[in-house]
Amino acid sequence: DADVTQTPRNRITKTGKRIMLECSQTKGHDRMYWYRQDPGLGLQLIYYSFDVKDINKGEISDGYSVSRQAQAKFSLSLESAIPNQTALYFCATSDSPGQGPLRWTGELFFGEGSRLTVL
Amino acid sequence: GQNIDQPTEMTATEGAIVQINCTYQTSGFNGLFWYQQHAGEAPTFLSYNVLDGLEEKGRFSSFLSRSKGYSYLLLKELQMKDSASYLCAVGGHNQGGKLIFGQGTELSVKP
Numbered sequence: 278d279a280d281v282t283q284t285p286r287n288r289i290t291k292t293g294k295r296i297m298l299e300c301s302q303t304k305g306h307d308r309m310y311w312y313r314q315d316p317g318l319g320l321q322l323i324y325y326s327f328d329v330k331d332i333n334k335g336e337i338s339d340g341y342s343v344s345r346q347a348q349a350k351f352s353l354s355l356e357s358a359i360p361n362q363t364a365l366y367f368c369a370t371s372d373s374p375g376q377g378p379l380r381w382t383g384e385l386f387f388g389e390g391s392r393l394t395v396l
Numbered sequence: 397g398q399n400i401d402q403p404t405e406m407t408a409t410e411g412a413i414v415q416i417n418c419t420y421q422t423s424g425f426n427g428l429f430w431y432q433q434h435a436g437e438a439p440t441f442l443s444y445n446v447l448d449g450l451e452e453k454g455r456f457s458s459f460l461s462r463s464k465g466y467s468y469l470l471l472k473e474l475q476m477k478d479s480a481s482y483l484c485a486v487g488g489h490n491q492g493g494k495l496i497f498g499q500g501t502e503l504s505v506k507p
Contacts (some may be wrong), residue, residue, distance in 0.1 A: 310494065312490065317404075319483055319497035320439070335494065367438060383427060385495060387438035 283368050283388035296355040298357050298391045300368030309351040310369040310385065311335075311343060313362075320367065325334055327373070358395040366367045366391045398422040400498035402484050407504045408474055413464075416469045416501045418484035428460050429495060430469045431483040439483055442469070479505045 281302045290296055300309065308327050312320040312335075322335030324343040332343060340362060342354045355362055369385040399421045408414040420428070427446045431439035445451055445460035445467060457470040471478055481502050487495035 281483075312497075319400075319498070319499040320485075320495075322494055322496065325494050333494075336496070383437070383495070384428070384441045384444065385431075388442075389438055 279389060281368060281370055281386055281388040283391045285391060286389065287392045288392045290358055291396065292359055294358050296358050296393065296394070298366055300351045300353070300355045300388055302349050302370045304370050304372040304386060306386070307348065307373045308371045309345065309349070311353045312367045312369060313364040314367065315335070315364050323353065360395045363393060363395045366393060398496050400484055400486060400496065402498045402501045404499070405502040405504070407506060410474055410476060410505055410507050412474050413470065413472050414464050414474060414503065416471075416482050416503065418467045418469070418498060420467070420484070420486050420494070424488050425462065425486055427487060428467045429485040429487070430458050433481045433483060433500065435480075468472065474505050476505050476507070479503060483503065
């Protein structure tokens with residue numbers, strides 16, 4: 278089983294609908310992230326959370342909201358989806374400096390992605 | 397602000413060596429990362445440089461010069477399976493651990 282699981286993997290919806298993408302992890306990491314990727318572009322950070330009580334905006338947070346329900350769960354919501362939010366969405370996790378026994382690198386562990394199409 | 401620049405695409409021959417460059421301008425830099433992403437899949441971690449110099453890991457090496465804001469990823473003995481997008485990213489502890497990614501370099505390996 279994957280360490281970082283995203284649901285749904287694919288979703289087609291209509292403009293104006295509310296959409297939630299969910300992410301859960303079994304890695305025991307404190308830090309979780311939501312990125313979006315558009316064709317031919319790199320990853321853009323939407324929101325990130327360093328623990329359950331810590332939520333931060335990333336580069337492109339407008340039109341999105343998040344909820345950190347537990348250490349293992351981080352969901353992304355589009356309150357009113359629009360076509361330019363059509364993209365591939367990735368959830369990722371990382372540990373915190375000093376959390377593990379090895380040299381901290383800040384390595385991100387990604388879920389398999391959620392492909393969202395807004396018509 | 398931050399700016400990360402890498403070539404959009406490159407082509408190389410199986411068995412050859414290829415170098416993918418990345419330049420960056422950022423505040424609070426504390427680490428440069430390379431990720432590999434095959435089409436339709438999630439990115440996977442390749443390397444992390446926080447100090448100047450070369451880090452070698454099998455067929456892959458990564459170099460960093462902080463004074464020049466420059467890094468490269470070197471792939472040796474190219475294989476067809478190395479055809480993928482290679483993402484340069486900066487970030488690290490001083491920026492709260494979040495990474496900012498470049499647009500990626502699409503590498504095509506030809507027979």
